[in-house]
Amino acid sequence: MDDQTVMDQDVKEGVDQETVDAVKQLSGAYKHGWNTEIEMDFAPKGLTEDIVRLISERNSEPEWMLEFRLDAFRRWQKMDEPDWSMLRYAPVDYQEQYYYAKPSSMKEKPKSLDEVDPKLLETYKKLGIPLKEQMILAGVEGAEGAPADAKGERKVAVDAVFDSVSVGTTFKKELAQAGVIFCSISEAVQEHPELVKKYLASVVPVQDNYFATLNAAVFSDGSFVYVPKGTRCPMELSTYFRINAENTGQFERTLIIADEGAYVSYLEGCTAPMRETNQLHAAVVEIVALDDAEVKYSTVQNWYPGDENGKGGIYNFVTKRADCRGDRSKVSWTQVETGSALTWKYPSCILRGDDSQGEFYSIAITNNWQQADTGTKMIHLGKNTRSRIVSKGISAGHAQNTYRGLVSMHPKAKNSRNYTQCDSLLIGDKCGAHTVPYIEVKNNSSRVEHEATTSKVDDDQMFYCQQRGMDEEEAVALIVNGFCKEVLQALPMEFAMEAQQLVAISLEGSVG
Amino acid sequence: MMALPQAKQDATEARLAALTLPVQDGWTRAARADALARLTKSGLPGPRDEYWRWTRPAELNAVDVPGAAPMDESDEAPIFDGIDALSLVFRDGVFDAEASDDLTLEGVEISRLSEVQGADIHWAREVYGALELRGQDPVVRPFAALNTAFASDGVLIRATGKAAKPICIRYVHEKSDSDPILHHVVKVEEGAEVTLLEAGAPGARFNTVLEADIADRGTFHHVRAQGRNRDRRANTHTFARLGEESVCKSFTLSLNGALTRNEHIIEFTGDDAAAHVAGAAIGDGKVAKFHHDDTVFVTHDAVNCESRQVFKKVLKNGALGVFQGKILVKAGAQKTDGYQISQSLLLDGDSQFLAKPELEIYADDVACSHGSTTGSIDEEMLFYLKARGVPHARAMDLLVLAFLAETLAEIEEDAIAESLRTRLENWLERHAD
Numbered sequence: 001m002d003d004q005t006v007m008d009q010d011v012k013e014g015v016d017q018e019t020v021d022a023v024k025q026l027s028g029a030y031k032h033g034w035n036t037e038i039e040m041d042f043a044p045k046g047l048t049e050d051i052v053r054l055i056s057e058r059n060s061e062p063e064w065m066l067e068f069r070l071d072a073f074r075r076w077q078k079m080d081e082p083d084w085s086m087l088r089y090a091p092v093d094y095q096e097q098y099y100y101a102k103p104s105s106m107k108e109k110p111k112s113l114d115e116v117d118p119k120l121l122e123t124y125k126k127l128g129i130p131l132k133e134q135m136i137l138a139g140v141e142g143a144e145g146a147p148a149d150a151k152g153e154r155k156v157a158v159d160a161v162f163d164s165v166s167v168g169t170t171f172k173k174e175l176a177q178a179g180v181i182f183c184s185i186s187e188a189v190q191e192h193p194e195l196v197k198k199y200l201a202s203v204v205p206v207q208d209n210y211f212a213t214l215n216a217a218v219f220s221d222g223s224f225v226y227v228p229k230g231t232r233c234p235m236e237l238s239t240y241f242r243i244n245a246e247n248t249g250q251f252e253r254t255l256i257i258a259d260e261g262a263y264v265s266y267l268e269g270c271t272a273p274m275r276e277t278n279q280l281h282a283a284v285v286e287i288v289a290l291d292d293a294e295v296k297y298s299t300v301q302n303w304y305p306g307d308e309n310g311k312g313g314i315y316n317f318v319t320k321r322a323d324c325r326g327d328r329s330k331v332s333w334t335q336v337e338t339g340s341a342l343t344w345k346y347p348s349c350i351l352r353g354d355d356s357q358g359e360f361y362s363i364a365i366t367n368n369w370q371q372a373d374t375g376t377k378m379i380h381l382g383k384n385t386r387s388r389i390v391s392k393g394i395s396a397g398h399a400q401n402t403y404r405g406l407v408s409m410h411p412k413a414k415n416s417r418n419y420t421q422c423d424s425l426l427i428g429d430k431c432g433a434h435t436v437p438y439i440e441v442k443n444n445s446s447r448v449e450h451e452a453t454t455s456k457v458d459d460d461q462m463f464y465c466q467q468r469g470m471d472e473e474e475a476v477a478l479i480v481n482g483f484c485k486e487v488l489q490a491l492p493m494e495f496a497m498e499a500q501q502l503v504a505i506s507l508e509g510s511v512g
Numbered sequence: 513m514m515a516l517p518q519a520k521q522d523a524t525e526a527r528l529a530a531l532t533l534p535v536q537d538g539w540t541r542a543a544r545a546d547a548l549a550r551l552t553k554s555g556l557p558g559p560r561d562e563y564w565r566w567t568r569p570a571e572l573n574a575v576d577v578p579g580a581a582p583m584d585e586s587d588e589a590p591i592f593d594g595i596d597a598l599s600l601v602f603r604d605g606v607f608d609a610e611a612s613d614d615l616t617l618e619g620v621e622i623s624r625l626s627e628v629q630g631a632d633i634h635w636a637r638e639v640y641g642a643l644e645l646r647g648q649d650p651v652v653r654p655f656a657a658l659n660t661a662f663a664s665d666g667v668l669i670r671a672t673g674k675a676a677k678p679i680c681i682r683y684v685h686e687k688s689d690s691d692p693i694l695h696h697v698v699k700v701e702e703g704a705e706v707t708l709l710e711a712g713a714p715g716a717r718f719n720t721v722l723e724a725d726i727a728d729r730g731t732f733h734h735v736r737a738q739g740r741n742r743d744r745r746a747n748t749h750t751f752a753r754l755g756e757e758s759v760c761k762s763f764t765l766s767l768n769g770a771l772t773r774n775e776h777i778i779e780f781t782g783d784d785a786a787a788h789v790a791g792a793a794i795g796d797g798k799v800a801k802f803h804h805d806d807t808v809f810v811t812h813d814a815v816n817c818e819s820r821q822v823f824k825k826v827l828k829n830g831a832l833g834v835f836q837g838k839i840l841v842k843a844g845a846q847k848t849d850g851y852q853i854s855q856s857l858l859l860d861g862d863s864q865f866l867a868k869p870e871l872e873i874y875a876d877d878v879a880c881s882h883g884s885t886t887g888s889i890d891e892e893m894l895f896y897l898k899a900r901g902v903p904h905a906r907a908m909d910l911l912v913l914a915f916l917a918e919t920l921a922e923i924e925e926d927a928i929a930e931s932l933r934t935r936l937e938n939w940l941e942r943h944a945d
Binding site for chain 2: 030084149214413424426427428429430431432433434435436437438439440441442443445446447448449450451453454455456
């Protein structure tokens, strides 16, 4: 069904206005496909040592940071792009990309909202970020002191990254009172060099893989979180990533450190405008969890997936890894992957501490010509470590969806447990669903269980839904949401709502 | 073509230099030449090849055969003893006519590769190397190509009706440095039926290929017991192609073995067919090294076919088990029912199980599932048995046997399953400690 038919349809009796509005809002292919015409400050196209130096200079980085980048860049030049995934794409020309882009208006901090480039504000509004937070994100001085627009509203601190730079972080003061550091990584390099030096690249080494090494050389910004000992972060932390400029690659780097007994829940959202050319995104996320610490990391990845003919879309090559260094530490990854033309992403947990826990809940939806190769690695090193993997892959149109994972029980990881469940759902006969799990068990006191199924949308369920007045598309959305239930439940409230709607949107045009 | 890495190139050249093509190659000439070209192009497997991630191919590549003293297995009845079968004996890869039965059996035509390959024409020409070639995509299998090119002998079986009794190939291993390369071909004509048994280790290190082409409504049963030799290195490939409504069942029992790589490559080309591949393996690393790898690749390219993979391993004292199983459902292969289970029982902290159960699916109306579990003996079950007066060692054996017995249920003929169960029991008795 196309948008127009939704709009023009007469409202059926008994359907309330809210539903109609919701449907209207959801219709249309890609909600975040608009583009903001903002004057940008670009570095020249292409990647050379000079560009790496320029990025470092623009961020006024200390010498050690520049060395870190140059070392990564030299290593990257000697590496080959990996070809083991099930992704098929034309080679990326790394010299045809911009590696640094920044809104020009950010050169000087505006004094009030009136001075802020209205287009930037418009961007945040479209992304659904509240006004007060818009002020802060726009970099208005003193905005943090301004009263919140609604009392008692649930607070979420936001760091927004626009193309290459972080444009602002909200609720900094309130977080600082609790001792939590939440800022852009470029700020952290200036203000907390000891923490950055200690933890940066300690989970994902510089030479880890092709894309991570590229990121280490050219990352321009990202978020930094430090939650001190025994602190429960008073609010959810959130980052919005947006690629706006054309031919720009986004290379953000996120570092989250949860000190002993700390807790933090972190949300990540991504969008990009519709472009005819493919855009590159190669991020690195590192999480360190010390004794008794817990980190919950949730992602709703909704980068532009390309059009229905497979033109354009983001190439998403992401390295995400958590090091459960401390005993009894816990890291939980939840991801809803609906966007990107290509997704290459394996959020992993190294369960080093005894009794540590890792979780991976994933929904990956591919439609039209999207391709996703995603999964997780659970490396059990400590005793009594536990991991749980629940992966739901949905493939429609001409899309290919692959779960790739590794569960490894090392000889010393006595009495450890893993449970893995990978389910795939196929909608239509032109798409593919694949499962590539690796299981390595090197001690006998551990138990590893792996289950995988592949099926199609159940005819009986479809009949049942349609018989109750749903059209085919609604019925599929409902059934798919049911199929994903276990993962949706693992998401924080706000994200769960958004994710459910996304599931429906992503599958538009997949039936009939 | 991309050049091979130097180490791979060197290993391949060295190995090829030590092998000789048969002089009288007749109708096999083209297939052998093509296979040699494939092998030269792909090179022998290297330690960095993903398909050899968990099994190091060095001992299979080596020019010099890693020695394996023959093992006296006369302390128990011969494998498949009491099963009425036509017997063919190979000593270190060389056919022993004296010890073998006449090659005549109602419902089948039997000949030997080395005897008939000098001729210009033979029915096996359509199959020899053809199924192996089909099995080279999407993953190369260099040892199978090597086999097609250099096989010294093999049994060619053509079933035209219902075979009067099973055909049993008995391998005898006598020389500690034998390195036989045998290539068997089975052609099951429309509606025909035959059972092939293989018993023992063909040599110190061996490379065997079995190609089974099963026409519409044909039935092929294959049961294999790989002997007890602890030092032997096994490298086997079973290729099967299934026509409409045909049935293929293959079972392998492996007790001991320093190195085993058993590959099964199954392809459905006709609708409504069924293929079951199963295996039980048990090894004790204390007595000798035990490394056992089952690699299975099932391709569904027809409608409404059923495939089943059931593999179980019991690993003791540092034994290592590998399972790589894949179900590929091609576009249009609707109504596929694919099932795969790999399980292992680790009896101590030193043993390892490495598994990669894979699905690749391009059709939507299918039901495919796989499961893989690894763990130790269930303490509660053990307690239950011991509480009823069963001694610890006996209780352990019972649980191991119960675990492996599920795979024996995959064998069609009860008498054959029973004879293998006895061998398992005897093994457990010998390794009771």
